[in-house]
Amino acid sequence: xxxxxxxxxxxxxxxxxxxxxxxxxxxxxxxxxxxxxxxxxxxxxxxxxxxxxxxxxxxxxxxxxxxxxxxxxxxxxxxxxxxxxxxxxxxxxxxxxxxxxxxxxxxxxxxxxxxxxxxxxxxxxxxxxxxxxxxxxxxxxxxxxxxxxxxxxxxxxxxxxxxxxxxxxxxxxxxxxxxxxxxxxxxxxxxxxxxxxxxxxxxxxxxxxxxxxxxxxxxxxxxxxxxxxxxxxxxxxxxxxxxxxxxxxxxxxxxxxxxxxxxxxxxxxxxxxxxxxxxxxxxxxxxxxxxxxxxxxxxxxxxxxxxxxxxxxxxxxxxxxx
Amino acid sequence: xxxxxxxxxxxxxxxxxxxxxxxxxxxxxxxxxxxxxxxxxxxxxxxxxxxxxxxxxxxxxxxxxxxxxxxxxxxxxxxxxxxxxxxxxxxxxxxxxxxxxxxxxxxxxxxxxxxxxxxxxxxxxxxxxxxxxxxxxxxxxxxxxxxxxxxxxxxxxxxxxxxxxxxxxxxxxxxxxxxxxxxxxxxxxxxxxxxxxxxxxxxxxxxxxxxxxxxxxxxxxxxxxxxxxxxxxxxxxxxxxxxxxxxxxxxxxxxxxxxxxxxxxxxxxxxxxxxxxxxxxxxxxxxxxxxxxxxxxxxxxxxxxxxxxxxxxxxxxxxxxx
Numbered sequence: 001x002x003x004x005x006x007x008x009x010x011x012x013x014x015x016x017x018x019x020x021x022x023x024x025x026x027x028x029x030x031x032x033x034x035x036x037x038x039x040x041x042x043x044x045x046x047x048x049x050x051x052x053x054x055x056x057x058x059x060x061x062x063x064x065x066x067x068x069x070x071x072x073x074x075x076x077x078x079x080x081x082x083x084x085x086x087x088x089x090x091x092x093x094x095x096x097x098x099x100x101x102x103x104x105x106x107x108x109x110x111x112x113x114x115x116x117x118x119x120x121x122x123x124x125x126x127x128x129x130x131x132x133x134x135x136x137x138x139x140x141x142x143x144x145x146x147x148x149x150x151x152x153x154x155x156x157x158x159x160x161x162x163x164x165x166x167x168x169x170x171x172x173x174x175x176x177x178x179x180x181x182x183x184x185x186x187x188x189x190x191x192x193x194x195x196x197x198x199x200x201x202x203x204x205x206x207x208x209x210x211x212x213x214x215x216x217x218x219x220x221x222x223x224x225x226x227x228x229x230x231x232x233x234x235x236x237x238x239x240x241x242x243x244x245x246x247x248x249x250x251x252x253x254x255x256x257x258x259x260x261x262x263x264x265x266x267x268x269x270x271x272x273x274x275x276x277x278x279x280x281x282x283x284x285x286x287x288x289x290x291x292x293x294x295x296x297x298x299x300x301x302x303x304x305x306x307x308x309x310x311x312x313x314x315x316x317x318x319x320x321x322x
Numbered sequence: 323x324x325x326x327x328x329x330x331x332x333x334x335x336x337x338x339x340x341x342x343x344x345x346x347x348x349x350x351x352x353x354x355x356x357x358x359x360x361x362x363x364x365x366x367x368x369x370x371x372x373x374x375x376x377x378x379x380x381x382x383x384x385x386x387x388x389x390x391x392x393x394x395x396x397x398x399x400x401x402x403x404x405x406x407x408x409x410x411x412x413x414x415x416x417x418x419x420x421x422x423x424x425x426x427x428x429x430x431x432x433x434x435x436x437x438x439x440x441x442x443x444x445x446x447x448x449x450x451x452x453x454x455x456x457x458x459x460x461x462x463x464x465x466x467x468x469x470x471x472x473x474x475x476x477x478x479x480x481x482x483x484x485x486x487x488x489x490x491x492x493x494x495x496x497x498x499x500x501x502x503x504x505x506x507x508x509x510x511x512x513x514x515x516x517x518x519x520x521x522x523x524x525x526x527x528x529x530x531x532x533x534x535x536x537x538x539x540x541x542x543x544x545x546x547x548x549x550x551x552x553x554x555x556x557x558x559x560x561x562x563x564x565x566x567x568x569x570x571x572x573x574x575x576x577x578x579x580x581x582x583x584x585x586x587x588x589x590x591x592x593x594x595x596x597x598x599x600x601x602x603x604x605x606x607x608x609x610x611x612x613x614x615x616x617x618x619x620x621x622x623x624x625x626x627x628x629x630x631x632x633x634x635x636x637x638x639x640x641x642x643x644x
Contacts, residue, residue, distance in 0.1 A: 027464035027489075029471055081433060085426045104407045104470045107429065111403060112463035114433065118440050119456035125449045134441035141434040142349035148426045149351055167349075 004312035008048060015047045018065035019072060022120060026112055033101045033109035037076050046071040046176040049201070049313070053180025053194050056306035067124060067183055070117040071176045074133060077113035078140050078172075080106055085148075121179070129182050136175035143168025147233070152258050156234035162203070165210075170202030177201075189300070196297035197310065200290040201317060207287035208320050210235035211280040214271055217321060226271045232257060236286070240279045241270060284318075291318050326634035330370060337369045340387035341394060344442060348434055355423045355431035359398050368393040368498040371523075371635070375502025375516050378628035389446060389505055392439040393498045396455060399435035400462050400494075402428055407470075443501070451504050458497035465489025469555070474580050478556035484525070487532075492524030499523075511622070518619035519632065522612040523639060529609035530642050532557035533602040536593055539643060548593045554579060558608070562601045563592060606640075613640050 019038055023031050047068035054064045083096040084106055098106040114137060121129050147164045150156045177198030181191050213228045214237045228235050242250055253270075256262045262270075274280055291314045298314075301307045341360055345353050369390035376386045405418040406428055420428040436459065443451050469486045472478045499520030503513050535550045536559045550557050564572055575592075578584045584592075596602055613636045620636075623629045 026460070027467060029467045030464055078433075081429050085429060105467055107403050107407060108463045108467045111400075111432070111436065112460050112467075114436055115456045115459035115463065119453055119460060122449050122452035122456055127444050127447045127449055127452070130444035130449065130452045131441055134437045134444055137437035138348070138434050138441060141430045141437065142352055145349060145351045145427055145430045145434075 004309050004316060007052075007309050008044075011048060011051060012044060014065055015044050015051075015068060015072070019069045022066055022069050022073070022116065025116060025119075029105060030109045030112045033080070033097050033105055034073075034076070034113055036100065037080055037097055037109075038072070042072075042076075044072060045205075046075055046173060049173065049176040049198060049310075050180040050183075052306045052310050052313075053177045053198075054184045055180075056301050056304050056310060057181055057184035057186050057190060057194075058302065058304075059180070059184035061183075063124075064180070064183060066120050067129075067179055068176075070120040070133065071172070071179065073113050073117040073120070074137055074140075075172060077110045077117070078137075078144070080110040080113070082144065085144075124183065126182055129179050132175050132178050132182070136172045139167045139171040140169075143171070150234055152232035152260060153234065156239065158236065158239055161234060161236055161239060165203055165206045166199070169206040170199050173202030173205065174198035193297045193300050197294050200294035200297065201314065204287040204290040204294065204314075204317050207236065207283055207290065208317060211237060211283040211287070212320070212322065213237070214274045214280040215321075216275055226267055229262075229267055229270060232260060236283045237274050237279050238270070240282060241274050241277070244277065244279070288318060326631050326638060329374075329631050330366075333370060333373060334366060336387055337366050337373075337390060337394070341391045344388055344391050344395070344438065347438060347441075351427060352431045352434045355402070355419050355427055356395075356398070356435055358422065359402055359419050359431075360394070364394075364398075366394060367527075368397055368495060371495065371498040371520060371632075372502040372505075374628045374632050374635075375499045375520075376506045377502075378623050378626050378632060379503055379506035379508050379512060379516075380624065380626075381502075381506035383505075385446075386502070386505060388442050389451075389501055390498075392442040392455065393494070393501065395435050395439040395442070396459055396462075396497075397494060399432045399439070400459075400466070402432040402435070404466065407466075446505065448504055451501050454497050454500050454504070458494045461489045461493040462491075465491070465493070472556055474554035474582060475556065478561065480558065480561055483556065483558055483561060487525055487528045488521070491528040492521050495524030495527065496520035515619045515622050519616050522616035522619065523636065526609040526612040526616065526639050529558060529605055529612065530639060533559060533605040533609070534642070534644065535559070536596045536602040538597055548589055551584075551589055551592060554582060558605045559596050559601050560592070562604060563596050563599070566599065566601070610640060 016039075020035075023034050023038070026034060047065075050068040050071055051064050054067075080097055084098045084103065097109070101109070117133065118130065121133050143164050143166070146160075147168055150160060150164065174195050175198070177194045178191060181194035186194060210228065213235065214225065216225065229238060242253060245253070253262075256266070294314055295311065298307060298310055301310070338361075342357075345356050345360065348356060369387075372390040372393055373386050376389075402419055406420045406425065419431070423431070439455065440452065443455050465486050465488070468482075469490055472482060472486065496517050497520070499516045500513060503516035508516060532550065535557065536547065538547065551560060564575060567575070575584075578588070616636055617633065620629060620632055623632070
């Protein structure tokens with residue numbers, strides 16, 4: 001597991017330098033917002049996946065970096081608009097952009113970042129890449145809209161939940177892998193494998209995220225437990241819990257969730273029940289199924305050291321504690 | 323002048339049908355917002371310019387329509403975000419989207435429309451087109467941010483104003499013409515002419531718009547006179563007026579504009595002075611200079627009937643009364 005960490009540490013300065021260079025294209029008023037968001041840190045998971053996918057499929061050029069950055073730009077654009085909509089105060093421990101720079105500049109900075117990312121991708125002269133990222137952003141927006149539509153709608157079932165996860169999270173991670181593969185000139189079959197790998201890693205990543213929100217061992221996450229429950233997000237641990245209780249109890253909880261009338265001690269009880277029943281672990285197991293599919297998709301990848309790194313990423317997501 | 327009207331009437335149903343078809347790609351929750359905004363009408367100036375540019379340069383294919391629509395999608399995405407930021411209640415006489423659908427869906431619908439437009443453009447397999455629209459959206463966002471930064475900053479001079487107009491309005495109209503030319507396989511020189519035509523028409527279009535805001539004859543515009551003054555927008559008629567008054571008066575007005583302390587009768591007086599001094603007409607003359615440049619850029623265009631229609635568009639912008 002140390003090799004992937006070494007890889008991240010080696011590549012991170014290169015990715016960040018490239019990000020910084022690309023941001024210089026932006027109008028100064030927009031750039032300031034973008035830098036605040038992008039330079040706050042982050043795992044850079046999407047750029048790393050683009051780099052690894054490209055290299056594993058034989059692409060050695062240094063111009064993978066701007067492409068990799070464009071995926072981070074898209075991701076951060078969605079975060080910027082997300083924070084506004086959630087009225088979030090903090091992101092990665094820092095004050096969110098809209099509170100510092102105001103709503104106007106922040107919405108427009110998100111738009112400019114989306115455009116900058118599209119522009120960078122267009123430089124590569126590979127139209128399918130443009131199509132791929134445009135589709136991913138359409139899906140991300142659709143997923144977020146669907147998620148909001150399902151807030152406090154306790155009828156949300158597993159299938160609706162999984163479709164939201166696919167749209168809002170997994171599809172951009174899929175795009176990150178596909179862009180790397182396209183840059184490497186992958187053929188159709190290989191492209192499908194890259195897409196399958198990214199999609200399944202992305203599904204698992206979000207499922208683990210949603211499990212961690214109910215996991216007492218995830219203290220390092222920097223946010224209090226049960227945030228999703230408080231916001232009325234119908235994630236899988238809660239869906240499983242509601243399925244497990246008797247009809248009367250379920251009806252009572254459904255009504256309270258819908259009306260946003262759960263008291264603090266009731267929320268605590270739900271969280272404790274989910275933990276004692278191990279439902280968060282059940283969600284992690286389901287994430288594990290997606291990771292197994294991701295590993296299968298990797299099988300056809302050439303035997304390069306990057307393939308082992310991609311396999312390690314699978315294990316990192318599987319054992320993620322924060 | 324009737325030929326261009328005939329052309330618009332003929333093409334409008336085709337453009338709208340294509341728009342409608344493309345919107346079907348969107349998630350239903352997003353589509354509803356998009357349809358509300360797009361089906362409210364509008365001049366469809368940008369799609370018409372794309373169609374005319376393509377045809378004038380010899381492109382006869384029907385697949386110009388989705389491309390033309392993508393420019394309207396980009397334009398409406400910027401309008402959607404704009405309305406939220408302006409906290410506008412009405413757009414084209416209808417209630418604005420965010421008041422009907424809420425902030426969340428509206429911001430995300432804007433993002434999805436931007437993405438859909440990029441996706442449509444990517445279908446054409448001409449990477450320079452993707453680059454062109456991405457750059458135009460970056461510029462539009464930058465122009466809007468700059469415009470907001472200049473609100474109630476009476477130091478705004480003509481050059482700053484013109485740069486904002488170029489970014490926020492003219493560049494997307496330039497892109498509309500360039501995309502048409504690129505689809506027609508225009509060579510570099512012809513592409514530059516198309517860009518020059520679009521940019522100058524766009525500059526003039528916005529200048530006339532800003533002149534109309536002070537023009538008593540523009541009653542058909544559907545919005546009260548002096549809206550820009552009320553919002554603290556430093557447009558050219560006001561810049562010219564501030565230059566024309568003596569130092570003491572200027573200082574007094576500058577301070578009141580900055581502090582948003584102009585009383586209604588003071589605003590009325592400014593509007594009347596601008597009208598009696600003919601400063602709104604001076605702005606139209608300046609728009610006329612840009613239109614002359616647009617006409618020059620057209621000279622190298624082939625002698626097709628579409629060239630005459632593009633020339634008519636110049637005259638339509640020149641004599642626009644609403």
